[in-house]
Amino acid sequence: DIQMTQSPSSLSASVGDRVTITCRPSQSISSYLNWYQQKPGKAPEVLIYAASSLQSGVPSRFSGSGSGTDFTLTISSLQPADFATYYCQQSYTTPITFGQGTRLEIK
Amino acid sequence: QVQLQETGPGLVKPSQTLSLTCTVSGGSISSGPYYWTWIRQPAGKGLEWIGRFHTSESTNYNPSLRSRVTISVDTSKNQFSLQLSSVTAADTAVYFCARGSIGGANWFDPWGQGTLVTVSS
Numbered sequence: 001d002i003q004m005t006q007s008p009s010s011l012s013a014s015v016g017d018r019v020t021i022t023c024r025p026s027q028s029i030s031s032y033l034n035w036y037q038q039k040p041g042k043a044p045e046v047l048i049y050a051a052s053s054l055q056s057g058v059p060s061r062f063s064g065s066g067s068g069t070d071f072t073l074t075i076s077s078l079q080p081a082d083f084a085t086y087y088c089q090q091s092y093t094t095p096i097t098f099g100q101g102t103r104l105e106i107k
Numbered sequence: 108q109v110q111l112q113e114t115g116p117g118l119v120k121p122s123q124t125l126s127l128t129c130t131v132s133g134g135s136i137s138s139g140p141y142y143w144t145w146i147r148q149p150a151g152k153g154l155e156w157i158g159r160f161h162t163s164e165s166t167n168y169n170p171s172l173r174s175r176v177t178i179s180v181d182t183s184k185n186q187f188s189l190q191l192s193s194v195t196a197a198d199t200a201v202y203f204c205a206r207g208s209i210g211g212a213n214w215f216d217p218w219g220q221g222t223l224v225t226v227s228s
Contacts, residue, residue: 001170034214043203043218044154050212087154091213095169096156 129204
């Protein structure tokens with residue numbers, strides 16, 4: 001299985017901050033990397049697919065980059081609605097695997 | 108707009124079989140190149156991919172669960188189902204169904220709201 005390691009595991013930030021979350025797979029996955037946001041009691045929602053493509057309806061302050069074994073999710077200016085848990089997911093091979101999550105909290 | 112809804116018992120006894128159904132509305136489960144997928148999440152933990160079904164391909168399961176899992180589809184009811192046998196407390200989780208895209212990136216959208224299944228006697 002491909003292990004997905006996210007960092008940090010948790011992060012405190014303020015409204016307006018620029019935030020970057022990193023995801024590193026245990027082997028190269030080309031650009032087969034997706035990012036999700038999950039709020040308490042809700043299902044995850046896709047933000048970014050194929051490493052850098054913004055899902056329709058997702059605010060442009062979210063962006064993704066990377067390939068191979070190094071990926072980042074960036075939120076350019078945090079808004080109150082962005083405080084949530086974020087997961088990366090690889091689809092390079094089955095079993096599909098997710099990162100352990102990054103909890104983004106209000107400072 | 109496609110929507111998914113999970114249904115099934117919220118409580119299952121140890122050693123029994125967990126059975127859940129996902130009903131798809133707003134679109135046909137038979138149309139379009141999609142993977143119909145089950146994912147679970149234990150309380151306070153991360154996401155685990157269980158497996159997926161595609162109408163033109165073989166079903167794929169997570170090797171960690173393969174011996175206990177069956178995913179099936181009823182196109183006449185626009186539903187797909189999950190069966191997990193010989194459950195233990197470790198199978199207690201919120202179970203999500205989701206539609207997965209095909210063509211590499213295989214992202215999941217939309218998801219059902221999730222249903223909590225507790226394994227307890």
